[in-house]
Amino acid sequence: MIDILLAILNISFLQAIVxxxxxxxxxxxxxxxxxxxxxxxxxxxGMMLVGAFSSFVISYHFNNPYIALIITIIIGFGxxxxxxxxxxxxxxxxxxxxxxxxxxxxxxxxxxxxIIIGVTEIQPECQGLPVLYIPAINRxxxxxxxxxxxxxxxxxxxxxxxxxxxxxxxTSFGLSIKAVGENPKAADSMGINVNVIRYIAVIISxxxxxxxGASLTIGGLKYFFDNMTAGRGFIAFAAVIFGRYTPLGxxxxxxxxxxxxxxxxxxxxxxxxxxxxxxxxxxxxVTLLAMIFSRQTSFxxxxxxxxxxxxx
Amino acid sequence: xxxxxxxxxxxxxxxxxxxxxxxNLKIFKGEIHVLLGENGAGKTTLMNCISGLYIPDQGKIFxxxxxxQVKTPQDAAKCxxxxxxxxxxxxxxxxxxxxxxxxxxxxxxxxxxxxxxxxEVLELMRSYGLDVDLDTQIWQLPVGLRQRVEIIKVLYxxxxxxxxxxxxxxxxxxxxxxxxxxxxxxxxxxxxVIFITxxxxxxxxxxxxxxxxxxxxIVHTFSSTNVDKNLxxxxxxxxxxxxxxxxxxxxxxxxxxxxxxxxxxxxxxxDQGTIAVKGISLEVGKGEILGIAGVAGNGQSELVEALAGxxxxxxxxxYFKNKDITNAPPRLLxxxxxxxxxxxxxxxxMIGEFSVKExxxxxxxxxxxxxxxxxxxxxxxxxYARMQIKKYNIKVSDIRMKAKYLSGGNQQxxxxxxxxxxxxxxxxxxxxxRGLDIFATKFVHEKLLEYRDKGASIIFVSSELDELxxxxxxxxxxxxxxxxxxxxxxxTDKKTLxxxxxxxxxxxxxxx
Numbered sequence: 001m002i003d004i005l006l007a008i009l010n011i012s013f014l015q016a017i018v019x020x021x022x023x024x025x026x027x028x029x030x031x032x033x034x035x036x037x038x039x040x041x042x043x044x045x046g047m048m049l050v051g052a053f054s055s056f057v058i059s060y061h062f063n064n065p066y067i068a069l070i071i072t073i074i075i076g077f078g079x080x081x082x083x084x085x086x087x088x089x090x091x092x093x094x095x096x097x098x099x100x101x102x103x104x105x106x107x108x109x110x111x112x113x114x115i116i117i118g119v120t121e122i123q124p125e126c127q128g129l130p131v132l133y134i135p136a137i138n139r140x141x142x143x144x145x146x147x148x149x150x151x152x153x154x155x156x157x158x159x160x161x162x163x164x165x166x167x168x169x170x171t172s173f174g175l176s177i178k179a180v181g182e183n184p185k186a187a188d189s190m191g192i193n194v195n196v197i198r199y200i201a202v203i204i205s206x207x208x209x210x211x212x213g214a215s216l217t218i219g220g221l222k223y224f225f226d227n228m229t230a231g232r233g234f235i236a237f238a239a240v241i242f243g244r245y246t247p248l249g250x251x252x253x254x255x256x257x258x259x260x261x262x263x264x265x266x267x268x269x270x271x272x273x274x275x276x277x278x279x280x281x282x283x284x285x286v287t288l289l290a291m292i293f294s295r296q297t298s299f300x301x302x303x304x305x306x307x308x309x310x311x312x
Numbered sequence: 313x314x315x316x317x318x319x320x321x322x323x324x325x326x327x328x329x330x331x332x333x334x335x336n337l338k339i340f341k342g343e344i345h346v347l348l349g350e351n352g353a354g355k356t357t358l359m360n361c362i363s364g365l366y367i368p369d370q371g372k373i374f375x376x377x378x379x380x381q382v383k384t385p386q387d388a389a390k391c392x393x394x395x396x397x398x399x400x401x402x403x404x405x406x407x408x409x410x411x412x413x414x415x416x417x418x419x420x421x422x423x424x425x426x427x428x429x430x431x432e433v434l435e436l437m438r439s440y441g442l443d444v445d446l447d448t449q450i451w452q453l454p455v456g457l458r459q460r461v462e463i464i465k466v467l468y469x470x471x472x473x474x475x476x477x478x479x480x481x482x483x484x485x486x487x488x489x490x491x492x493x494x495x496x497x498x499x500x501x502x503x504x505v506i507f508i509t510x511x512x513x514x515x516x517x518x519x520x521x522x523x524x525x526x527x528x529x530i531v532h533t534f535s536s537t538n539v540d541k542n543l544x545x546x547x548x549x550x551x552x553x554x555x556x557x558x559x560x561x562x563x564x565x566x567x568x569x570x571x572x573x574x575x576x577x578x579x580x581x582x583d584q585g586t587i588a589v590k591g592i593s594l595e596v597g598k599g600e601i602l603g604i605a606g607v608a609g610n611g612q613s614e615l616v617e618a619l620a621g622x623x624x625x626x627x628x629x630x631y632f633k634n635k636d637i638t639n640a641p642p643r644l645l646x647x648x649x650x651x652x653x654x655x656x657x658x659x660x661x662m663i664g665e666f667s668v669k670e671x672x673x674x675x676x677x678x679x680x681x682x683x684x685x686x687x688x689x690x691x692x693x694x695x696y697a698r699m700q701i702k703k704y705n706i707k708v709s710d711i712r713m714k715a716k717y718l719s720g721g722n723q724q725x726x727x728x729x730x731x732x733x734x735x736x737x738x739x740x741x742x743x744x745x746r747g748l749d750i751f752a753t754k755f756v757h758e759k760l761l762e763y764r765d766k767g768a769s770i771i772f773v774s775s776e777l778d779e780l781x782x783x784x785x786x787x788x789x790x791x792x793x794x795x796x797x798x799x800x801x802x803x804t805d806k807k808t809l810x811x812x813x814x815x816x817x818x819x820x821x822x823x824x
Contacts, residue, residue: 172413173421179403179414186401189365190415190465191386302404 021258027236030208037201038181042098045233046105051213053109056224060126080206091307181301313340322371331357333528346519350749363395364388394471456487578628588614590793603784611793620652651731655742664716721752
């Protein structure tokens with residue numbers, strides 16, 4: 001027991017939480033835009049996987065993680081358009097579309113990896129994002145210790161909740177998104193182009209999901225393996241519901257899931273005589289437990305999951 | 313008088329249905345122009361053509377003498393045409409201020425200076441004598457105030473022509489008076505109002521001019537100073553209407569009163585989790601109609617749903633013929649002879665995607681003779697559906713047609729036919745005449761009276777005081793989830809009911 005306490009009562013454990021939360025936070029915060037606009041994005045998992053794969057391959061090829069980052073943003077943009085085209089323009093079922101996307105992403109990334117990289121004995125590594133030291137953050141007590149030496153993606157991830165809060169509370173864009181997700185008909189009658197707002201919202205979600213994936217490869221392990229997101233997209237989606245679609249709530253949700261991941265890694269290193277599978281399943285169990293306590297549906301946007309059809 | 317808006321030959325066709333047929337109309341500056349007609353006459357379609365929701369198939373629109381193209385609601389707003397829809401176009405969980413700002417957003421991405429905008433809106437409200445708390449969320453407001461928000465929204469966009477679609481349908485008498493004052497004030501400021509209604513008295517009271525619409529055409533335009541009321545009705549309906557023939561009061565004598573339904577100290581929560589019904593107790597006797605009055609949102613819906621087994625009562629008891637049926641499941645209630653005519657017929661009364669025939673089956677598909685050993689008896693079901701359609705005079709060309717394509721009145725007849733054919737002992741009817749025209753309303757009233765005379769007990773919820781007083785034996789008024797008053801329908805008047813609905817119990821008891 002004391003071993004466990006010692007393992008988690010130190011700065012490096014907090015650093016691990018930050019690192020484990022970053023991919024979830026990026027994907028989940030982006031997803032708020034999509035959900036609040038009324039479009040379910042369960043395709044987060046697939047989008048993250050594609051982002052992880054493309055950032056790895058590009059960084060591997062050009063030996064430059066920042067080029068990889070920019071191209072990943074463009075790919076995320078494309079993923080958003082893809083999802084929006086099916087759900088907003090074609091008004092296809094939002095869940096089924098996402099299922100298809102997730103399966104496609106898994107097959108596509110695994111196949112392309114074998115075509116581009118081939119089967120190798122040693123895992124090929126790509127150039128990772130360099131760590132940044134921002135003096136203003138460095139000087140802060142505790143926060144400085146935890147955050148300093150993080151990649152740009154970590155800084156972006158932890159800034160996004162604040163930016164998102166400001167957008168939703170103080171800008172016309174945020175107000176439009178909320179209106180479109182709650183009552184698209186009313187929004188339409190007030191001169192808001194429902195489809196354009198939904199497209200933008202889903203594209204934002206696509207970009208941040210792809211960045212979340214990138215934070216696993218160029219921002220983390222520096223290599224790629226099949227299905228490396230391992231359900232993190234779904235956990236991010238759960239964090240959005242757990243956080244009641246608010247930036248602060250979602251931030252707390254991803255921290256909870258991220259810390260359970262960091263915790264299980266610590267447990268593995270303690271050498272407890274249990275199969276490691278039990279530890280790796282902890283984040284998923286925490287996710288399920290969290291959902292028990294967040295079953296209120298009254299917080300979800302009323303038009304969530306419904307395509308908007310004008311007149312009638 | 314100067315002409316603000318002129319319509320020439322507006323035609324709009326939906327499939328085989330000609331909703332507007334070459335409509336010509338002139339609206340003057342500073343007038344209240346009433347568009348009068350029964351349901352389905354094409355009033356709303358015409359207004360949607362002006363406000364940019366529909367694009368007319370033919371015809372021209374002139375604004376201050378110049379021809380304009382209105383293709384979207386924004387085009388209309390730019391000209392100065394604002395519409396207050398029958399179903400409010402408000403986002404429920406945003407604040408009043410946010411809803412008003414939303415309607416005036418010019419840029420897709422801009423920071424909102426809420427403090428400054430709030431001052432602007434307050435200034436606007438003060439100049440028109442309108443008052444609403446800007447920081448309240450819409451769902452917390454009563455219907456009358458929601459409508460006021462819609463009017464402020466339209467004024468915030470500087471509309472010169474304000475179109476109101478059936479604005480009084482959801483208001484109390486008091487709120488209606490307030491609305492009329494606001495409208496008079498607006499026209500005195502040189503703005504014009506188009507007021508859509510199917511209520512004759514209102515048209516005569518508020519209109520400067522009245523245009524009667526029938527079957528997609530404007531039949532005649534009157535100046536309100538010289539109207540022949542009889543002619544107006546004839547033009548509107550195309551035929552004379554008779555008074556309700558049903559007997560005015562219950563046949564059952566008071567001293568032999570047998571209690572069918574008894575509710576004791578009932579508490580029910582609403583969807584938001586706050587308590588909507590606070591300790592209501594009531595009784596309904598055999599062969600008696602109990603009217604429930606109140607402004608929408610004062611607990612009527614929750615009470616009805618609790619009685620129909622659709623919502624959990626958190627405290628209190630419900631007895632049906634001395635049997636405790638508190639929180640009993642709907643199927644048990646139906647088997648006991650309790651039927652429910654729901655408030656929202658599309659959501660809870662029928663399945664629009666099902667055929668008319670299938671809709672007759674809902675609730676009894678498992679019973680003999682509709683099914684035998686788990687097999688549906690289609691031959692019998694069809695015969696039964698045809699019989700009911702004939703008996704209730706439902707206008708339907710094919711029983712395999714989807715129920716959603718029936719008109720509102722015929723949908724309600726279908727539900728009535730289905731529910732009443734079970735020979736119920738208790739009928740819970742929530743707003744059964746909402747949105748129906750005079751004929752369909754009359755039909756519903758007659759049916760309810762007929763079943764009352766057969767000995768059924770009826771709970772009749774409505775927001776229309778006239779019909780409540782006409783049909784009910786007793787009326788209770790709900791205010792904020794409590795019974796504000798219980799009166800005999802014969803001995804009360806609209807004014808008293810109006811007071812009670814506005815929550816003025818004190819005033820009322822003092823007078824007594």
